[in-house]
Amino acid sequence: MSEGTGPLVGEDGVARCPWGGGPAMIAYHDTEWGVPLHGEDAWFERLSLEGFQAGLSWRTILDKRQRFREVFHGFVVDEVAAMTDADLELLMADPGIVRNRAKVLATRGNARATQALRERGGLGALLASYAPEETPRPAVVEEVPTVSEESTALSKALRRLGFSFVGPTTMYALMEASGLVDTHLLGCHRRGVRHAT
Template identity: 65%
Template sequence: MREYYDTEWGSPVRTEQGLFERLSLEAFQSGLSWATILRKREAFRAAFHGFDVDAVAAFGDADVERLLQDAGIVRNRAKIVATIGNARATAALRPEGGLPALIWSHRPEVPLRPRTVDEVPTSTPESVALAAALRARGFRFVGPTTMFALMEATGVVDTRLVGSHRRGTD
């Protein structure tokens, strides 16, 4: 966990594949600990073809059944089906500029400047708007809290405490 937070969490992710992976993992994390998802990350990558959007978008019923048998991942039918649907929705966004453009368009104009952990929100007006924009385009498991976690993890917002050695380093 520490290595993830020190080297990856909060660093800007601007590629379709990178954002689709993080969106998918955040959806699978819903109701579980992030440590569980990180331990299974490589298995998720293998099961979902490296989170290649086009490959996942082409998954069918046989793939859903295969994934439900994969003990290396979280075997939740709703989340698996949502991930496949989210891949299709991601591909459909390409004519509009793509998933990166949509997610990054919700970056707050005024950066958050938390001084204590209690000042770090669990959602913001921007994460509420992002969740609504994604749902309107057919995405699932994209609630405001989950989208805020995505925004933090991918560098869209920086919630490191003022004075942190990593604040603003990306």
């Protein structure tokens, strides 16, 4: 095995990616991360939360996810697209979310860009079309990519379509979280989950 940080065996005897520690992160790692998404709203939520995560830890977003869902109407695309400037301004006083004005505005803008994509097959189909033919096979954390040729191309395509907070690294994180690539470490009990659902 390569040198570096490989899967860790928890108190329950199960080998996991080392970031999957603590009850909330274990639950997320074991039940959500890398599982394929279905439906426009699910893809839009993932895109939005990954955008909010840029520059922050995923744990921060996970801890605030329920409140994000409440204030952004469950990430129903049409409802977010219809939010007014006054609606968004109220969010800037809500400590339950990440109060970054540019990211809040981008969420509505991205909802509107998602609506426009419906005539071209939809957001999910576009994102999935950038999945690579081969997925990485990292044995240790140090071998996990943070960007790829495909995530860079996806980022450029989304920006051309009016999306924001969709940089190459953010899009690679989305690809990991939604099972478009599998970066569970070799030896992690969830390796291969994208093919098992």
